[in-house]
Amino acid sequence: MHRLGCLATLLLASGLNCFASSLPQTPQRDxxxxxxxxxxxxxxxxxxxxxxxxxxTLNPVTAADAPSREVIGRLTADLIHINRASQQTEPxxxxxxxxxxxxxxxxxxxxxxxxxxDGQPFDADDVLFSFKLFLDEKIHSPQRDLxxxxxKPIDVQxxxxxxVRFTLAxxxxxxxxxxxxxxxxxxxxxxxxxxxxKFASTWTLTxxxxxxxxxxxxxxxxYVPGQKIVxxxxxYYWKADRxxxxxxxxxxxxxxxxxxxxxxxxxFQAGDTDIISRFSAENYSLxxxxxASRGTELFDLGPSLEYNFLVFNLxxxxxxxxxxxxxxxxxxxxxxxxxxxxxxxxxxxxxxxVYSGRAVPLWGNVSPSNKAWVDATxxxxxxxxxxxxxxxKSAGFSWRGDGQLMDRQGQPVEFSVIASSSNAQRSxxxxxxxxxxxxxxxxxxxVPLEFRAVVDRVFxxxxxxxxxxxxxxxxxxxxxxxxxxxxxGGTHLWHLGESKPVTEWEAQIDQLxxxxxxxxxxxxxxxxxxxxxxxxxxxxxxxxxxxPDILVGAKKKLANFKPAILDPNTLxxxxxxxxVPANGSPPRATQ
Amino acid sequence: xxxxxxRSTTSGRKMIAVSVLLALVHLAILFAGFLAPADPAAxxxxxxxxxxxxxxxxxxxxxxxxRPFIYLWTARPDSFNEYEESREREYxxxxxxxxxxxxxxxLFPSHTHLFGVEGPARIFMIGTDNYGRDQFSxxxxxxxxxxxxxxxxxVISLALGSLIGCIxxxxxxWIDESAMRLAELFLVFPWLYLLFAVRAxxxxxxxxxxTFLLLITVIGTIxxxxxxxxxxxxxxxxxxxxxxxxxxxxGASDVHLMRRHILPHTYGVLLTQAALLVPQYVLAExxxxxxxxxxxxxxxxxxxxxxxxxxxxxxxxxxxxxxPALALVVVSLGYLSVANAFHERLQSVSS
Numbered sequence: 051m052h053r054l055g056c057l058a059t060l061l062l063a064s065g066l067n068c069f070a071s072s073l074p075q076t077p078q079r080d081x082x083x084x085x086x087x088x089x090x091x092x093x094x095x096x097x098x099x100x101x102x103x104x105x106x107t108l109n110p111v112t113a114a115d116a117p118s119r120e121v122i123g124r125l126t127a128d129l130i131h132i133n134r135a136s137q138q139t140e141p142x143x144x145x146x147x148x149x150x151x152x153x154x155x156x157x158x159x160x161x162x163x164x165x166x167x168d169g170q171p172f173d174a175d176d177v178l179f180s181f182k183l184f185l186d187e188k189i190h191s192p193q194r195d196l197x198x199x200x201x202k203p204i205d206v207q208x209x210x211x212x213x214v215r216f217t218l219a220x221x222x223x224x225x226x227x228x229x230x231x232x233x234x235x236x237x238x239x240x241x242x243x244x245x246x247x248k249f250a251s252t253w254t255l256t257x258x259x260x261x262x263x264x265x266x267x268x269x270x271x272x273y274v275p276g277q278k279i280v281x282x283x284x285x286y287y288w289k290a291d292r293x294x295x296x297x298x299x300x301x302x303x304x305x306x307x308x309x310x311x312x313x314x315x316x317x318f319q320a321g322d323t324d325i326i327s328r329f330s331a332e333n334y335s336l337x338x339x340x341x342a343s344r345g346t347e348l349f350d351l352g353p354s355l356e357y358n359f360l361v362f363n364l365x366x367x368x369x370x371x372x373x374x375x376x377x378x379x380x381x382x383x384x385x386x387x388x389x390x391x392x393x394x395x396x397x398x399x400x401x402x403x404v405y406s407g408r409a410v411p412l413w414g415n416v417s418p419s420n421k422a423w424v425d426a427t428x429x430x431x432x433x434x435x436x437x438x439x440x441x442x443k444s445a446g447f448s449w450r451g452d453g454q455l456m457d458r459q460g461q462p463v464e465f466s467v468i469a470s471s472s473n474a475q476r477s478x479x480x481x482x483x484x485x486x487x488x489x490x491x492x493x494x495x496x497v498p499l500e501f502r503a504v505v506d507r508v509f510x511x512x513x514x515x516x517x518x519x520x521x522x523x524x525x526x527x528x529x530x531x532x533x534x535x536x537x538x539g540g541t542h543l544w545h546l547g548e549s550k551p552v553t554e555w556e557a558q559i560d561q562l563x564x565x566x567x568x569x570x571x572x573x574x575x576x577x578x579x580x581x582x583x584x585x586x587x588x589x590x591x592x593x594x595x596x597x598p599d600i601l602v603g604a605k606k607k608l609a610n611f612k613p614a615i616l617d618p619n620t621l622x623x624x625x626x627x628x629x630v631p632a633n634g635s636p637p638r639a640t641q
Numbered sequence: 642x643x644x645x646x647x648r649s650t651t652s653g654r655k656m657i658a659v660s661v662l663l664a665l666v667h668l669a670i671l672f673a674g675f676l677a678p679a680d681p682a683a684x685x686x687x688x689x690x691x692x693x694x695x696x697x698x699x700x701x702x703x704x705x706x707x708r709p710f711i712y713l714w715t716a717r718p719d720s721f722n723e724y725e726e727s728r729e730r731e732y733x734x735x736x737x738x739x740x741x742x743x744x745x746x747x748l749f750p751s752h753t754h755l756f757g758v759e760g761p762a763r764i765f766m767i768g769t770d771n772y773g774r775d776q777f778s779x780x781x782x783x784x785x786x787x788x789x790x791x792x793x794x795x796v797i798s799l800a801l802g803s804l805i806g807c808i809x810x811x812x813x814x815w816i817d818e819s820a821m822r823l824a825e826l827f828l829v830f831p832w833l834y835l836l837f838a839v840r841a842x843x844x845x846x847x848x849x850x851x852t853f854l855l856l857i858t859v860i861g862t863i864x865x866x867x868x869x870x871x872x873x874x875x876x877x878x879x880x881x882x883x884x885x886x887x888x889x890x891x892g893a894s895d896v897h898l899m900r901r902h903i904l905p906h907t908y909g910v911l912l913t914q915a916a917l918l919v920p921q922y923v924l925a926e927x928x929x930x931x932x933x934x935x936x937x938x939x940x941x942x943x944x945x946x947x948x949x950x951x952x953x954x955x956x957x958x959x960x961x962x963x964x965p966a967l968a969l970v971v972v973s974l975g976y977l978s979v980a981n982a983f984h985e986r987l988q989s990v991s992s
Contacts, residue, residue: 312952312953312954315953315954316953330954331721332952332954332955332958333953333954335721335722335954336953336954336957336958396686399686402686402689402721403686403689403771403772403773406721406722407721471933474952478771480938481772481938481939482684482772484938484939485682485684485772485939495937496937496938497937498933
């Protein structure tokens, strides 16, 4: 029977695609397929994308690095998904969901008749199993934190084979957004290794393709170490277009490992890859010069959600042997000193020299493109060396005859800024800041370090004075920012591991962030989050610098390409992408 | 006979030309402050990657000017790092203008620069870099670091080399044996990787002077092996000469023997070695700076200037960023032809 179905599909999808590797299954009557509203495309083709480094794993529960998540995102699907274009939640594997009045109980109805990419059925048991994995403390999933609300993990109950009930310990704003990116895992493949405590070592890059199955538009075909990873169409994918063609249109999706951004640019220029994203404004101008002649199109989508900032080391160093840095903390801890630095930095210069104008200057933690949450009333003071000098003077600093800034004890103000040497933009920002602050009489040294060395110093050893870092970019909602602003948060970079807030304003931020998390009304939440942004801007724990634009490019013949500001910018609708044939005939699906 | 005469005169003339060129380059680097129109660290944030300012003699109205002039660069609207000349006003090039302070040869403070133009225009002889810093001034100042590093490292290396080579050749036996094995070890060691490892252990920030001293010490110390082996060979043959034995017979001390009778034999070789080593060490400094082991921003050095070319878009878009390489080629070829001439002279003397 199954074979007969295959044959029928073969006949239906006739024409050029007769010999394609895996053809989509025709929708069955009992399948509750999601119909997309994209332009109807045609089957076939291989999409090639470059990645700077290899994924470390294919395990959706343990993956933490961006390359792994980019590949895994195409292999798996979630219950409720954030539409990258509209930034709103929409049903995915869940057909629908209801929320109780107090905002604590979510009842999720699953689509009927869905199958994993190996043909096995998907139901509520798989959902329960997946959440068990994400919540297991022994597995250390990076998503676990999000699933712990009010100190208690989310409670997951099966109501019937196609209904699951989630109960939260306390109301949680925009709770449906936490389902985004939580991959639903096949219980039939992983229950055994999980029972044997071997889950963490499953689904590595060398796992045979047959042992990996997901609900994403593609499934693993081949991994060539050091070269590429090849995905092929998932013939059981649960989306179809208006004309009932099962998605995706593409036969294959290839991730090439190219090493660095310049190599990525050259490969795109040479036509080896079809899409380029996350590249610098300089390379953008370079590529856009010949875009027309090479049949490519480049898009500047406007500011991303990422924020780059200068952070001073305010960590408690009493247990560390870093007395030199501890002595300088007397300056860093003074908000006036930080405000003076902020006031002296030429943000327009950074936008111009570092990003060739494809960025916006930043004075707060929320990017202006995050329109729902940005505090529009936040002041944007222009660069003023006079104001900076006034602030320093009022904080007890003075100037020596040669212009060098001295502190109260008569010590010259001198510190180093570490920045990742692999991130050309951050090193450039450091050089500009060095020049800006030298005009205040501060002696600043730029120390480019390997990225891992920077991370180690900032997160572990605290052996640094100031650093240029970047954060954000995941979601537009304030909740993923909890660990940045809560004084006990894991990314509370300026002072990690505070057992209780050290300053008054940090205590206030803690309270506001807690309140906004349980507040369900958008207007109230916005009001609370505005106050957080104001406190942050007034006390400058981070000296915000700039938010770069999202720049992407693609071959012109790639249709349905709708890049978005949210990550993944280009491949979020990969199932809808298709190639328009070179002879220019109108795009039609082979029926 | 005749042909060898003409060959020696043409090579002599070539030698003079090369020496003059080398001397000019060194003078230019020594008097960088005077020749450079701008402070090498001064950023002009309105002019990133501005191309070299063309010198004009005929203005937009067709009038001829005897004094060359330039036009102000203005950024093309809706573009970045693309410029056009604003033809509204000419800015004549002026000589002996007052500008930012500097020290002549690092000693005497001065404000006079050889040439310049009136503000707001700026003269960029070889364009600007990413921060709008004048590339011409940076190459001159960068030369101070790179060439001085080459010269000082050569001195260190030759001093160490002749000391060890001389002792090793003179005393022989186990001293010779161990010194020469050590020399071989130094010759085969992959130094670049070791230096990367060493940098990781150094404190985060070391001052530019410290970095510079560290750099020349490292480059100079590593290079002692080759001159030491050459010196040892000469010492070996010289110490068996009859006049050395005679001097020893009259009761001369070892130090006297080495200084008066043996070391003078090595001067020719040392001079050739010096001319060979200087460009090699300038290149070593450039290599280290290129990989970020040299002086940190904003201090220029040729390797640091060339490091910008690691970025693909700079490599293909801004040709004037290659200019430091040209300076490097001139200096290296200059020294190498001087070394060649020394070598030929030595051979003709010995034959």
